[in-house]
Amino acid sequence: MKVEWRTVLGASLFLGATALVYGAYKNHPVEASGVTMLAFGFFAYGLLFGYLLLVYLRRDRIPRPEDRFDATSADGEGEVGYFPNASIWPAAMGLGMIIGVVGFIYGLWFTIIGGVLFFGAVFGWMTEAEAATEVPLTEDEEDTATAAGHPGHIDAHPEHID
Template sequence: MKIQGRMFIWLSVFILAVAIIYGLWSKEPVGTTALFMSFGLSIMVGYYLAFTARRVDTGAQDNKDADVADDAGELGFFSPHSWQPLVLAVGGAFAFLGVAIGWWLVYISAPLLLIGLFGWVFEYYHGENQNQ
């Protein structure tokens, strides 16, 4: 993660320089604002990656002598049969379509988004409060 953090921090320095030069040269507020917001986003990601790299063990990507197989293994748990991402995708598509067609479609998509989000978050909730 150290390398990725450094890459994002250097990217943010570059974007900041471009934003300042672009803002002074063009005097165009929308592009300048977008560049400054891109700087903010890249510095946040770079800081997070650099901060997290100090707290976790060194990964294979930070070792110059590592092989590809050194980073192999289990990456996490992925649900094999979840329908909730599909519900969220349909709700999100309707919400974005509502911007183009009409805002009334957002009112239809909001319950779909809430149902999909609630279902996905609590899909594997098993605990002592499950039946209460």
């Protein structure tokens, strides 16, 4: 995690410093917008840096397998993450959003259709994620899950995805 948070910290500090220098020398009132945007960048990246640093400290600075120069495939054994199968909900949600915003041009009824589709898709997406955690396991997966200390189900939100 070290390289990650340091990179983001660098970006944040660069934007902060640029904002200070630019703000000190700007000579036209409208240039305040540029200073604001640079400051926004400083805070936005700062937020991300703070999160990454927090994760790093919470892990007691122990490097993950992908941070270690000598790690082998064996170190990455176990769950990598939750990779859902094909799903219709993203397309439905996208269609809902597109119809919804086109409604800003062509009338409210368009937006209402889009909104219904959008929230329906949100609901479908959520229930799909719920259902996925209760998929019956094959025998091989049962073994892996038991070995990982979670007999009987696949962890949809493994903690080491941070």
